[in-house]
Amino acid sequence: MIEGARRVGKSTIVKEFAQNEYESFLLIDFARTSEDVKSYFVRFNNDLDTLFMMLQNVYGVELKERKSLIIFDEVQRFPTAREMIKYLVADGRYDYIETGSLISIKENVKDIVIPSEERSVRMYPMDFEEFSSALGDEILISYVRDCFSKTIPLERGLHDKAMQLFREYMLVGGMPQAVSTYIDSHKDFGAVDSIKRGILSLYREDIMKINAKYRSRVIALYDMIPALLSKHEKRVVFSNIVDGTFAEQYAETFFWLTDSMIVNECRKTDNPGIAPALNLSETYLKCYMCDTGLLLSHAFNENELLESEVYKQILQDKLSLNEGMLYENLIAQMLTANGHKLFFYTRYSEEKHRNDIEIDFLISNNSKLKYKAFPIEVKSGKRYTTKSLNRFREVYGKRIGGAYIIHPKNLDIKDDIICIPPYMTMCL
Numbered sequence: 001m002i003e004g005a006r007r008v009g010k011s012t013i014v015k016e017f018a019q020n021e022y023e024s025f026l027l028i029d030f031a032r033t034s035e036d037v038k039s040y041f042v043r044f045n046n047d048l049d050t051l052f053m054m055l056q057n058v059y060g061v062e063l064k065e066r067k068s069l070i071i072f073d074e075v076q077r078f079p080t081a082r083e084m085i086k087y088l089v090a091d092g093r094y095d096y097i098e099t100g101s102l103i104s105i106k107e108n109v110k111d112i113v114i115p116s117e118e119r120s121v122r123m124y125p126m127d128f129e130e131f132s133s134a135l136g137d138e139i140l141i142s143y144v145r146d147c148f149s150k151t152i153p154l155e156r157g158l159h160d161k162a163m164q165l166f167r168e169y170m171l172v173g174g175m176p177q178a179v180s181t182y183i184d185s186h187k188d189f190g191a192v193d194s195i196k197r198g199i200l201s202l203y204r205e206d207i208m209k210i211n212a213k214y215r216s217r218v219i220a221l222y223d224m225i226p227a228l229l230s231k232h233e234k235r236v237v238f239s240n241i242v243d244g245t246f247a248e249q250y251a252e253t254f255f256w257l258t259d260s261m262i263v264n265e266c267r268k269t270d271n272p273g274i275a276p277a278l279n280l281s282e283t284y285l286k287c288y289m290c291d292t293g294l295l296l297s298h299a300f301n302e303n304e305l306l307e308s309e310v311y312k313q314i315l316q317d318k319l320s321l322n323e324g325m326l327y328e329n330l331i332a333q334m335l336t337a338n339g340h341k342l343f344f345y346t347r348y349s350e351e352k353h354r355n356d357i358e359i360d361f362l363i364s365n366n367s368k369l370k371y372k373a374f375p376i377e378v379k380s381g382k383r384y385t386t387k388s389l390n391r392f393r394e395v396y397g398k399r400i401g402g403a404y405i406i407h408p409k410n411l412d413i414k415d416d417i418i419c420i421p422p423y424m425t426m427c428l
Contacts, residue, residue, distance in 0.1 A: 001075075001098045005121035005261040005290050007199045007207065009176040010099040018069045020025055022095075026067040028062045031398070032076040033203065041081050048091050069095045076100040079112045085116040094273045097150040102206070122261070125174030126289045126424045127337040131167055134179050140165070148427040153410040157420065163408065166423040167314055170323075171403070172331050173264050173293015174337075175199060196297040210256065219254040225289055226299035236271045254285070263379070264288040264332050266342035272362050272373050272396055286344060288332040293330050317408075326359065327422065329408055331378050333427040335361060345392070346366045357391050363428065367400055372401030374428070380405040386417060404428070 002010045011029075018025035037058060044051035055070075056063055058390065063070070075082045075098040088096060126134070132141045144162055147154050154162060171189060171324070172182045178195045185191040207218050268284035289295035300310060314323050332342055340363045350357035361376040363388045373396065377389050389403055405419040412419040421428075 001100065001120045002123050003100060003119050003261065005357050006092065006202050007123075007175055007177060008123055008125055010123055010263075012070055012176065014099055018071060018097075023064050023067040025071060026059050026060055026063060026070040026393060027073055028059075028081075029073040029113040030081065031074040032177055032253070033078075033419075037080055037357075039082070041078070043083060045087070048088070048093075052093070054169055063094060063194070063298050065093050072096065072098040075121065076102055080109060082118075083112040083115065086113075089115070089117040092234040094229050099250065102256075103266055103349060103356065118304070124337045126176060126179055127174060127408060128169050128334055128423060131169045131172070131174055131179060134183060135165070135168075137165060141406055144423060145427055146422070147411065148424050151411065152415065153412065154421075155323075156410070159410045162423045163317070163421065164315075167317070170292055170326050171311055171314060172298060173296070174333070175291055175293060178293055185215045190306075192293070193302065196294050197302070206260065207256075212252070214252045214256070218256050219255055221257065221287065222262070225287055226325070228287060229289075229295070229329060231373050232316065240393075254287070262290055264290055264336045264342060266332060266344055266361070269343045269345055269362060272343075272345050272359075272375070272392075272399070282347075284340075286332075288329045288342070290336075292326050292333055296326060298428070299325070300377075313368070327380040328378050331376075331422060331425055335363060335376075335428065337425065338428060340428075347395075355356055356388070357395075358388050359392055370400065374404065376404045376406060376428075379405060382408055386414065389417060390415070 002014060004010050011027075015025075015027065018027070023421065032040070037055070039050055040054050052063060055061075061068075067277075070088075072078075072081050072085075082098060085098070086098060088094075092170065094135075113295060129141050132138070140158065140162060144154065145156060153159065168182075172178055172192055172237055173196065175196065177199070178192050181195050182188070182192045187407075203222070207215065210218060254265060258265045264287075266286040266288060296310070297305075305311065314326070335342060343362040345357065345359040346355045347357040348354070359375045360378045363374045363376065365372045365374075375389060375392050377386075384405075384407065386405065389405065393403060395402060403417045405414075406419055406422050406425060407419055408421065409419070410421060411424065
């Protein structure tokens with residue numbers, strides 16, 4: 001099961017894999033296939049010989065035992081086929097790949113048994129390394145990884161080049177169609193923006209199809225993501241979404257957005273001295289967009305992007321509040337692509353009447369026996385202090401494996417804190 005947001009490239013990569021690795025393959029797109037084909041899975045669920053015969057005739061594909069692949073594309077549209085995987089795998093004649101969005105949503109699975117044979121793989125937008133490869137900069141990425149492993153700064157000109165590439169990634173994002181358009185149009189941001197707005201419209205259409213009472217809350221939160229991320233703390237204040245509401249009322253809302261992989265959820269942990277997932281706060285969270293290129297188009301209308309010269313300002317490294325929002329969202333996106341669940345930490349000081357510790361992200365080595373936390377602070381400007389991170393290290397020093405600051409400057413080490421440029425986030 002390949003899970004991912006709409007337009008992240010699931011179908012394309014699965015077809016490519018099938019063409020390269022099998023003698024033949026059969027793809028059933030349940031978003032478009034006929035009712036007749038769907039009926040085969042009901043009529044012949046106990047007669048697989050006939051099922052395979054009918055499918056081969058309809059699709060004009062010869063299936064070869066142990067040499068063919070059957071793809072169930074957009075399988076969430078027809079849960080009956082998903083439930084049959086148990087018997088199809090046991091039959092053993094062919095291999096199977098499913099793709100889908102919104103896979104675990106209650107409306108799509110309430111009447112079926114999820115097959116235990118199903119192994120889930122999550123697919124994210126293209127990460128920074130893949131983006132750089134698409135633009136032909138593999139050698140630069142290899143050099144970045146080498147410098148990170150040796151904890152040394154890049155040569156100045158190459159650091160500037162990597163930062164320029166990072167800013168392009170921040171503006172374009174990692175949705176394959178947007179990246180492809182960026183390359184084919186010779187870096188026309190207007191053409192890229194049009195593609196991204198089309199994807200955002202698809203997401204809104206998906207939300208409008210929710211058959212549940214929380215649809216209006218999903219729309220409200222989806223529309224407010226840019227506004228939430230433009231604030232200093234960036235966390236969700238539920239009463240600001242709809243006056244008088246509270247966290248518990250949004251449980252299904254966040255479940256839907258997170259499960260659809262439209263957003264990357266970042267939860268507050270109350271005790272970073274142990275595995276963060278064991279001490280989650282249910283009322284404090286941040287909500288990052290799955291793709292920063294989409295966030296940019298979501299935050300500004302088309303005229304604002306052109307009149308405010310947003311693309312030009314960011315490419316020329318003229319920092320603003322807007323870039324700070326995009327910058328942190330992109331760090332969240334890169335950490336997620338590396339397989340990290342997102343957590344953050346704050347500590348309120350009664351004496352100072354404010355937070356005296358604010359850690360943007362907290363990742364770990366995922367060890368159950370020798371757990372180590374790695375606090376990360378994200379700085380979009382070149383001038384900053386390390387007070388918050390130093391306090392955190394004083395309190396939780398024994399459980400910290402290392403501390404990072406992500407800043408626009410080259411790699412540096414300050415008081416045992418490794419300060420890395422944002423493009424090195426891919427190495428964490």
